[in-house]
Amino acid sequence: MKEITVNDFFDAKKKDLALSLITEPETLNKKIGSPHINRPGLALAGYMEIFAADRIQILGETEVRYLQSLPEEVLISRIRDMFKMDIPCIIVTKGLTLPPVIEYLANELNIALLSSRLSTINLIDNLSRYLREIFVLEKTIHATLVDVFGLGILITGKSGIGKSECALDLVHRGHSLVGDDLITLRYIDDQLIGKAGRDIGHFMEIRGVGFVNAERVFGIAHTRKQKNIDLQIELMPWQENMDYERIGLVNNYAEHLGVKIPIIYLPVSPGKNVSVIVEVAAMNVILKSVGYDAAEDFNRKINDEIRKKTMQKNFEGKGDETGRSDSNQ
Template identity: 40%
Template sequence: MLKVRTKDIIDKFQLEVISGEEGISRPITTSDLSRPGLEMAGFFTYYPKERVQILGMTELSFFERLSEQEKRDRMAELCTEATPAIIISRNMDVPQELIDASEETKVPLLRSPMKTTRLASRLTNFLESKLAPTTAVHGVLVDIYGVGVLITGKSGVGKSETALELVKRGHRLVADDCVEIRQEDQDTLIGNAPELIRHLLEIRGLGIIDVMTLFGAGAVRNYKRITLVINLELWDQKKQYDRLGLEEEKMKILDTEITRLTVPVRPGRNLAVIIEVAAMNFRLKQMGYNAAEQFTNKLAHVIEEDNEDFQ
């Protein structure tokens, strides 16, 4: 499914349509932009025609120095069947040659009052967000002390009930049951809830509850960066669980590896408190303090001293 079309950036940035209105449904497939300076000089060998083209004061000032025939030729080559849009910045006057080429090829010709660099920056951020790789994960996403914690586990293990307890303790719900995740950068995963179930929790025995209505606007947020995954699983007596915290397990989502902790579930364990402490401990590790390493170093030092005394 196509994620972004030219009409989306027209609506988002309130761009003025000069010509080529028939092409506003063209797809935009890349977040990269192009400022065709070399192309204005006639070098079209590596012209990235699939990108949104931005013409600023530099490009149009050079264009005015060309002959009438060169102006028509350059603009005819600039407008292709694959070009999603050409944007003029600073509300500058649009060359007639560009309007003619735009009408002939149905390439949307747009204009913005913003400066060229600001327009390029905002447009890049918007396109990177919309065109980022996405996936969906079964789980619950909660903002705990500023840490985006994705709680996973088999159906019925208690994810939603744990999230409800965390919300009661003052933390914020992002998504329940289905978490939509997009990769905005090499190591940045942003999670949000599908529009249909935003701010809702499903609690077995109670049904669907609206967290924002019950607990207020401060109990929810629309999206959050995911930095920690906590997997809940039923307690297995035959399995050896990590008791020191030295081992760090990773989980790969899209192209990003996230730290994952496995927490066994059994009657009497307060999962909300455990996950809350896990988030705080994760923050401490990010700040350079690792309690498990400190304990191991102290233990090794004590053993070394005992060995010296024994000798």
């Protein structure tokens, strides 16, 4: 599980979240280990049975007014009980003023107390977005990612199979490159998103040519910073005795970071126009999304044809039997 220190968070977002430190700098040494935040209303009321102590705690106007209304001995008891849970830090919104005893207890128990000029809603929105980015699930794989007809297509396969060459041809045909060779996959807001694994631009390694800067060669309109991944195409060497999918009724899936995406195992051989097949695969996915499945349509028509021929054969058979019956009379 990822962790960041409160000090790193404060330095990174001090300006964006209009943060200021109320307690001593030494209180910034705690670690944040959760992408979530918490408003500790029940904890302040004395109910500590279910308390998300590992999260950043947010005190808005409601919580501050409640604390200001408490008798001092009750306030001290409630705050001390909450601070003993070893929370990472507390952020007070709207620049509101807390009772002085809270600052004293925060310094005593080494809890960072921060103040933000932002409203509670704005702070929660911006802070949640930042924490999602920090704690997002991610992994980096050897692959190439392209945008074909608006679909993010992850091209995978063994080194030297032709991933970069396929992507180069697709970009030449008007599509867009997201990244080549190394792709970082991230799970954000229930979406699998891919981006280049190295932040050095849209370079491609083409064997026999060397490095090509796709952005300079084809223009910035043919590159993307990131893209939702809709389909994976695994390039694999052609093998004579391999049982490849020929109709398309079987749906295969690959799983990345807990997300399943359709995968096509595409055999490649000299002379095969892989980029055109990738385009057709993309259009097939788009058609499926609007309710048309070519494999099911083909299967239905074949079954209809078999049914018609069977009915015709049965009809002709009955006719023959009737003719023989008449002749016997």
